Amino acid sequence: MIYLAAAVVFIPIAKKLGLGSVLGYLLAGVVIGPSLMGFIGSEGQDLMHFAEFGVVMMLFLIGIELEPALLWNLRAPILGLGGLQVLLTTAAVACLALLLGQPLNAALALGMILSLSSTAIVLQSLKEKGQLSSAAGQSAFSVLLFQDIAVIPMLAVFPLLAGSSQGGSHSESSLRDNLPAWGQTLMVLGAVVVIVVAGRYLLRPLLRIIAGTRVRELFTAFSLLLVVSISVLMSLVGLSPALGAFLGGVVLANSEYRHELESDIEPFKGLLLGLFFMAVGASIDFRLILSMPWVILGLVVGLMSLKAFILLGLGKIFKIKIEQNLLFAVALSQVGEFAFVLLSFSNQSNILPQSTVSILTAVVAISMAFTPLLLLAYERLIQPRFSVQTTNTREADEIQEKHPIIIAGFGRFGNIVGRFLRVNGVKATILDLDSDRVDALHNLGVKVHYGDASRRDMLEAAGAEDAKVIIVAMDTVEQTLDVVRVVRKHFPHLQMLVKAENIPDTFELMDLGVLHIYRETLDTSLRMGADALQMLGIRAYHAYRNAGTFRKQDEKAMKGLSAIRDDKKLYINTVKERIEELEKLMSGERTTRFNPSGLGWDEQSLIDEARQEE
Amino acid sequence: MSRILILFAHPAFEKSRVHYQLLATIRGMQGVTVHDLYETYPDLNIDVRQEQGLLLQHDIILFQHPLYWYSAPAMIKQWQDLVLEHGWAYGRTGTALRGKRITNVISAGTKEDAYQPDGWHQHPLTDFLLPYKQTATLCNMQYLAPFVVYGTHQLDATSISEQAISYKQFLETLRDR
Numbered sequence: 041m042i043y044l045a046a047a048v049v050f051i052p053i054a055k056k057l058g059l060g061s062v063l064g065y066l067l068a069g070v071v072i073g074p075s076l077m078g079f080i081g082s083e084g085q086d087l088m089h090f091a092e093f094g095v096v097m098m099l100f101l102i103g104i105e106l107e108p109a110l111l112w113n114l115r116a117p118i119l120g121l122g123g124l125q126v127l128l129t130t131a132a133v134a135c136l137a138l139l140l141g142q143p144l145n146a147a148l149a150l151g152m153i154l155s156l157s158s159t160a161i162v163l164q165s166l167k168e169k170g171q172l173s174s175a176a177g178q179s180a181f182s183v184l185l186f187q188d189i190a191v192i193p194m195l196a197v198f199p200l201l202a203g204s205s206q207g208g209s210h211s212e213s214s215l216r217d218n219l220p221a222w223g224q225t226l227m228v229l230g231a232v233v234v235i236v237v238a239g240r241y242l243l244r245p246l247l248r249i250i251a252g253t254r255v256r257e258l259f260t261a262f263s264l265l266l267v268v269s270i271s272v273l274m275s276l277v278g279l280s281p282a283l284g285a286f287l288g289g290v291v292l293a294n295s296e297y298r299h300e301l302e303s304d305i306e307p308f309k310g311l312l313l314g315l316f317f318m319a320v321g322a323s324i325d326f327r328l329i330l331s332m333p334w335v336i337l338g339l340v341v342g343l344m345s346l347k348a349f350i351l352l353g354l355g356k357i358f359k360i361k362i363e364q365n366l367l368f369a370v371a372l373s374q375v376g377e378f379a380f381v382l383l384s385f386s387n388q389s390n391i392l393p394q395s396t397v398s399i400l401t402a403v404v405a406i407s408m409a410f411t412p413l414l415l416l417a418y419e420r421l422i423q424p425r426f427s428v429q430t431t432n433t434r435e436a437d438e439i440q441e442k443h444p445i446i447i448a449g450f451g452r453f454g455n456i457v458g459r460f461l462r463v464n465g466v467k468a469t470i471l472d473l474d475s476d477r478v479d480a481l482h483n484l485g486v487k488v489h490y491g492d493a494s495r496r497d498m499l500e501a502a503g504a505e506d507a508k509v510i511i512v513a514m515d516t517v518e519q520t521l522d523v524v525r526v527v528r529k530h531f532p533h534l535q536m537l538v539k540a541e542n543i544p545d546t547f548e549l550m551d552l553g554v555l556h557i558y559r560e561t562l563d564t565s566l567r568m569g570a571d572a573l574q575m576l577g578i579r580a581y582h583a584y585r586n587a588g589t590f591r592k593q594d595e596k597a598m599k600g601l602s603a604i605r606d607d608k609k610l611y612i613n614t615v616k617e618r619i620e621e622l623e624k625l626m627s628g629e630r631t632t633r634f635n636p637s638g639l640g641w642d643e644q645s646l647i648d649e650a651r652q653e654e
Numbered sequence: 655m656s657r658i659l660i661l662f663a664h665p666a667f668e669k670s671r672v673h674y675q676l677l678a679t680i681r682g683m684q685g686v687t688v689h690d691l692y693e694t695y696p697d698l699n700i701d702v703r704q705e706q707g708l709l710l711q712h713d714i715i716l717f718q719h720p721l722y723w724y725s726a727p728a729m730i731k732q733w734q735d736l737v738l739e740h741g742w743a744y745g746r747t748g749t750a751l752r753g754k755r756i757t758n759v760i761s762a763g764t765k766e767d768a769y770q771p772d773g774w775h776q777h778p779l780t781d782f783l784l785p786y787k788q789t790a791t792l793c794n795m796q797y798l799a800p801f802v803v804y805g806t807h808q809l810d811a812t813s814i815s816e817q818a819i820s821y822k823q824f825l826e827t828l829r830d831r
Contacts, residue, residue, distance in 0.1 A: 578668070579667055580692065581665055582668060640722075641665050641666040641669070641722070643806075646763060646807060647808075650764070650807035650808060651807070651808060
């Protein structure tokens with residue numbers, strides 16, 4: 041209950057402050073943790089195990105979204121970028137540890153442990169900010185994936201590092217402790233094979249049977265059981281359950297039940313992942329930190345800088361653009377949740393002493409807690425600087441053409457307008473803010489200029505002084521409104537045709553005095569509606585004309601509604617009236633069965649008159 | 655056996671009594687193609703090549719439509735303007751339609767006696783159809799006597815059915831002659 045309450049209290053606050061939910065959870069964990077309020081404490085370790093289930097589920101979901109074909113497509117960044125990151129970081133950390141006087145096996149273990157990053161925090165944060173599909177997001181994903189895979193060989197190698205002198209004398213209950221080192225390695229590989237084979241040949245028929253019962257709860261229960269049993273199996277052989285779940289997910293990615301599984305597990309994942317973040321927050325041991333603040337802080341900063349530096353270098357080699365590369369480096373600079381597992385594992389197998397492990401646990405937790413903060417700092421401080429700079433360097437040399445039309449924003453909407461104008465022999469000067477899109481269009485031979493159309497000098501460079509028309513089709517309302525304001529202020533002679541996404545956008549544009557507003561989905565929706573009418577047997581011409589009438593009426597109504605939209609009650613009443621009016625109009629209650637604008641074809645009055653005369 | 659193409663145009667067919675019955679009666683007739691223009695081109699954006707292709711496949715062309723303001727609905731005019739291209743339908747090289755026969759199938763609101771020199775409309779109906787006749791001549795086609803259903807404002811269901819049957823006979827005669 042404390043956890044739920046903390047989540048309910050902290051998440052909205054964090055969101056409001058623009059911090060993202062991950063940081064909210066972490067903070068909640070810190071506050072209710074043993075160091076501050078002490079609501080929770082002793083059970084922290086158990087809770088951590090429980091909450092790790094969130095990570096397990098996340099990896100299962102990631103796996104299920106990854107079709108083997110997609111994995112194959114990403115093989116270059118996964119193997120290259122991910123492999124190099126793990127290798128280089130491991131080597132660098134191990135060298136440092138050696139210099140600090142650690143024995144070779146401990147140094148190697150440290151290197152491997154600290155080379156990992158947090159899949160949970162990074163993916164969740166990037167997803168919330170919508171950066172998962174950016175170049176940085178894709179690269180980060182590849183690296184994380186490689187790391188998650190690399191945990192298998194790491195776990196397999198650790199017993200070898202421990203040497204033969206240590207063995208099954210520890211408290212861990214997993215089966216493999218009783219085996220010699222090579223046997224453990226074999227067992228790990230065996231478990232992976234079992235999952236793949238079972239997933240392929242056993243699970244699908246089973247899923248079919250369960251789906252056949254059409255009891256939804258059963259399916260949910262089975263999904264959970266599936267993930268749980270994979271985890272148990274993996275723990276039994278002393279492997280990372282998260283990895284097992286990931287593998288299970290990939291195996292099931294091509295199955296027809298993929299989406300059901302996804303939607304069934306998603307809510308559990310969200311909650312447990314939140315719990316996990318809180319547990320990380322709670323596990324930060326402030327007493328230990330306070331006892332040696334500089335050592336720990338130094339370790340955190342040093343470690344994160346080292347990792348970021350290596351990532352930055354790799355990004356450069358893999359030709360990631362500088363601003364994306366920075367994001368990539370910052371995002372992955374922390375140490376991940378697998379480190380907790382590996383740390384306790386290496387403690388149990390006597391590779392690392394308890395004191396080192398507790399210090400490092402604190403370091404890992406702090407570095408994880410820093411990540412959302414760093415991402416926030418990146419977003420607020422670094423990113424804006426870069427977009428401005430890039431604009432400057434790209435705008436100056438590129439715009440030499442002058443056309444009567446300027447298109448601001450060449451996404452899916454502006455794109456169609458531009459193509460239409462082009463086939464009609466009308467050339468337009470095109471500005472777009474999405475550098476990836478600009479590059480992609482360049483490769484297609486379309487001349488698009490990277491630049492921010494809400495800047496006066498940019499518009500000037502695009503020939504706004506002499507142009508006649510500007511089409512504003514930016515990706516977001518904010519950008520659209522910015523462009524409209526600048527055009528109104530500095531280039532009032534330009535006729536503006538503006539794309540709006542929805543009704544509130546439309547109102548805002550009306551407030552700014554824009555006359556030509558085009559709601560993105562209006563025409564398509566009506567075309568679909570007209571087609572639906574035709575499928576019901578209504579004449580094509582009738583459907584077509586009625587769609588036109590509807591559109592006209594709707595746009596007219598929109599103008600009236602704009603004025604009264606702040607008065608909620610009046611607004612709702614008026615909308616109701618308009619809907620009724622429109623229905624009356626379309627059904628032709630006042631006139632005939634036909635659309636009122638088709639009155640000329642209605643013979644009824646003529647027939648009546650003719651019959652009277654007879 | 656001749657092949658007949660009916661170019662049907664009625665902007666409000668869903669309300670039609672007469673044309674509905676006419677078309678229902680001749681449905682499935684061998685050698686007769688009914689081409690519903692408003693249904694095919696609700697936006698009046700006519701596919702000229704397709705229309706010309708259809709014309710080439712048939713021997714007899716009929717414009718079937720209600721009479722609006724002494725003329726056809728807008729779609730027929732649009733069709734003529736676009737499909738009967740110079741160099742294809744008329745002009746020195748425009749021989750695509752040479753020898754085909756063509757006429758109108760019309761419903762008129764008022765009775766036949768209104769279409770008399772001393773009647774309400776002061777002209778026989780064929781006077782108003784002069785543009786179609788002359789178009790046929792220009793395209794080297796032969797203009798036939800039109801099929802007219804008069805006085806639709808007063809027709810009851812029985813007489814509409816009678817008209818439909820004679821329409822079917824009219825088509826049969828054209829087809830088999």
